[in-house]
Amino acid sequence: MKDLIEIRFHGRGGQGAKSAAQILAEAVMLEGKYMQAFPEYGPERTGAPMKAFVRISEKKIRTYQPVVNPDYLVVIDPSLIGFKDLIMEGVTNETVFVLNSKKSADEIKQFLGFDGKVYVIDANDIAIRNIGVNKSNMPMLGALVKVSNLVDINKVIEVFSQHFKNKLSEEVFEGNIKAIWEAYNGVNL
Amino acid sequence: MRKALTGAYAAAEAMRQINPDVVAAYPITPQTPIMERFAYFVNNGLVDTELIRVESEHSAMSAVVGASAAGARAMTATSSVGLALMFEVVNVASGLRLPIVMNVVNRALSAPINIHGDHSDSMACRDAGWIQIYSENPQEVYEHTLLAIKLSEDHDILLPSMIMQDGFITSHSVEPVDVLDDEVVKQFVGEFKPKHSLLFDKNPLTVGALELYDYFFETKRQQEEAMNVVKQKYYSYAEELSKLTGNKYPMVEKYFLDDAEVAIVALNSAVSTTKVVVDRLRAEGKKVGLLKIRLFRPFPYEEVQDALKNVKFVGVLDRSFSFGADAPVFAEIKNALYDLEVKPKLQSYIFGLGGRELYERDIENAFNQLLSGDVSKEKRYLNLRE
Numbered sequence: 001m002k003d004l005i006e007i008r009f010h011g012r013g014g015q016g017a018k019s020a021a022q023i024l025a026e027a028v029m030l031e032g033k034y035m036q037a038f039p040e041y042g043p044e045r046t047g048a049p050m051k052a053f054v055r056i057s058e059k060k061i062r063t064y065q066p067v068v069n070p071d072y073l074v075v076i077d078p079s080l081i082g083f084k085d086l087i088m089e090g091v092t093n094e095t096v097f098v099l100n101s102k103k104s105a106d107e108i109k110q111f112l113g114f115d116g117k118v119y120v121i122d123a124n125d126i127a128i129r130n131i132g133v134n135k136s137n138m139p140m141l142g143a144l145v146k147v148s149n150l151v152d153i154n155k156v157i158e159v160f161s162q163h164f165k166n167k168l169s170e171e172v173f174e175g176n177i178k179a180i181w182e183a184y185n186g187v188n189l
Numbered sequence: 190m191r192k193a194l195t196g197a198y199a200a201a202e203a204m205r206q207i208n209p210d211v212v213a214a215y216p217i218t219p220q221t222p223i224m225e226r227f228a229y230f231v232n233n234g235l236v237d238t239e240l241i242r243v244e245s246e247h248s249a250m251s252a253v254v255g256a257s258a259a260g261a262r263a264m265t266a267t268s269s270v271g272l273a274l275m276f277e278v279v280n281v282a283s284g285l286r287l288p289i290v291m292n293v294v295n296r297a298l299s300a301p302i303n304i305h306g307d308h309s310d311s312m313a314c315r316d317a318g319w320i321q322i323y324s325e326n327p328q329e330v331y332e333h334t335l336l337a338i339k340l341s342e343d344h345d346i347l348l349p350s351m352i353m354q355d356g357f358i359t360s361h362s363v364e365p366v367d368v369l370d371d372e373v374v375k376q377f378v379g380e381f382k383p384k385h386s387l388l389f390d391k392n393p394l395t396v397g398a399l400e401l402y403d404y405f406f407e408t409k410r411q412q413e414e415a416m417n418v419v420k421q422k423y424y425s426y427a428e429e430l431s432k433l434t435g436n437k438y439p440m441v442e443k444y445f446l447d448d449a450e451v452a453i454v455a456l457n458s459a460v461s462t463t464k465v466v467v468d469r470l471r472a473e474g475k476k477v478g479l480l481k482i483r484l485f486r487p488f489p490y491e492e493v494q495d496a497l498k499n500v501k502f503v504g505v506l507d508r509s510f511s512f513g514a515d516a517p518v519f520a521e522i523k524n525a526l527y528d529l530e531v532k533p534k535l536q537s538y539i540f541g542l543g544g545r546e547l548y549e550r551d552i553e554n555a556f557n558q559l560l561s562g563d564v565s566k567e568k569r570y571l572n573l574r575e
Contacts, residue, residue, distance in 0.1 A: 022363050025363055029191065029193050035193075036362055038362040041305075041361070062465050063462050063465045063549060064359075064458045064459075064461055065546065065547060066548075068548070
């Protein structure tokens with residue numbers, strides 16, 4: 001593993017990119033590693049494109065610069081993939097994409113002009129079937145964890161439960177857990 | 190216990206453990222998640238605090254001034270234009286020698302409207318008679334809040350304290366924070382014992398009297414003396430806290446400075462990013478170092494002079510202007526070096542206003558300028574379009 005792993009999430013305000021980033025970071029901390037999770041606050045409006053970041057390291061993390069070259073790039077809202085300049089900013093040949101889309105990885109690679117690793121999962125479909133609403137942040141986190149192996153998926157579920165067990169209805173809460181597992185098991189490696 | 194906390198939540202966590210008698214706040218932007226979190230603690234019965242919701246930041250500071258004068262341990266938190274609106278009463282707090290402790294999330298002042306990271310708010314209060322402590326990360330926010338209680342409440346000091354952290358960069362960034370046990374903090378801060386109080390003193394007491402040219406000057410002279418006492422007593426409290434946390438709290442922290450030929454001076458989160466750059470340049474064999482300013486009021490002139498006396502070129506990072514004059518941190522560094530026979534050459538760098546990003550490459554560029562002896566009397570700007 002590299003000294004410092006950096007992840008960038010793209011979502012829209014209200015879709016839970018910030019929560020996904022924080023849950024991942026806290027899960028990593030449970031495994032005894034160091035982490036940082038922070039959102040990029042722009043106009044901060046529901047529906048506006050936003051980013052959230054996670055850093056992971058075995059050592060204490062000291063930098064506070066924004067993530068420049070992400071190791072992993074997660075797009076939670078399929079419509080954002082169309083904004084090529086936004087998505088491709090700072091991407092290197094080694095960046096691994098985990099995208100929410102109905103399209104194939106090859107189609108998206110061609111569109112983005114990107115030749116590296118791209119993993120695609122239809123997280124909207126998974127979310128609607130399991131949770132009942134189009135809330136794809138947690139299944140996307142499940143897919144990222146499978147692709148990256150950054151943390152034990154059970155730790156992610158543990159942290160999600162700490163935060164949301166008492167906040168969500170049992171149905172929505174259990175739906176999220178199912179959606180995490182379905183995306184985790186369903187992403188094609 | 191290790192918890193995942195933002196800088197804002199780290200401040201609230203310290204406040205929960207301190208369990209102040211009174212907290213007053215105005216719950217709207219630019220207020221920060223500190224108060225959101227603390228209100229949660231109040232609502233869930235985790236503290237005994239009387240939380241007063243007031244109609245403005247001016248009233249928030251007025252309410253804690255009143256509570257503190259009455260004999261209560263009183264705290265609040267603010268940011269940006271909220272601190273600006275408080276300013277009148279910020280001076281009342283120090284003038285009345287009330288040991289109020291306040292977390293400040295550093296954010297820009299209007300106009301243009303902006304609530305992102307920027308030191309213009311607390312730097313505008315640097316002459317208001319408060320102890321000022323700047324924090325590199327959420328861990329320090331937590332520990333500095335505890336330290337500030339001890340300093341402020343010392344009966345030979347009795348000055349209010351502000352603990353600073355960078356807006357969003359620190360306040361909204363989740364990190365692992367090692368939190369002491371509640372009981373350990375309770376023992377450390379102890380029970381609040383006011384030296385004078387409107388409610389508990391046996392003898393009648395006047396607070397906030399009119400003092401014209403007869404006594405006003407003497408009162409202000411005593412405030413200045415109290416700042417001297419802060420310097421004398423600082424290390425005894427810092428060491429007491431070190432025994433609990435294992436961390437050190439020097440007024441200024443030297444990072445690879447002993448054999449450094451060039452150095453950068455910074456405070457708050459820029460310190461942390463600069464450490465990464467120092468490590469990288471050191472690995473390339475470049476003799477660079479960093480001086481972190483933790484205590485800004487009272488300002489540790491002797492410590493700064495001693496730390497920088499052998500450095501050839503010093504760059505000072507300021508996240509605010511003093512328009513038409515040297516920037517606040519730069520001015521103090523220059524003052525501190527005045528008495529040296531052989532003085533380092535200085536360069537002022539302004540960066541990060543209104544939340545403008547500070548990249549490692551910006552700091553590296555500054556170090557490279559310093560290493561080539563390229564300094565000037567003019568201010569320079571990092572990551573600015575000109």
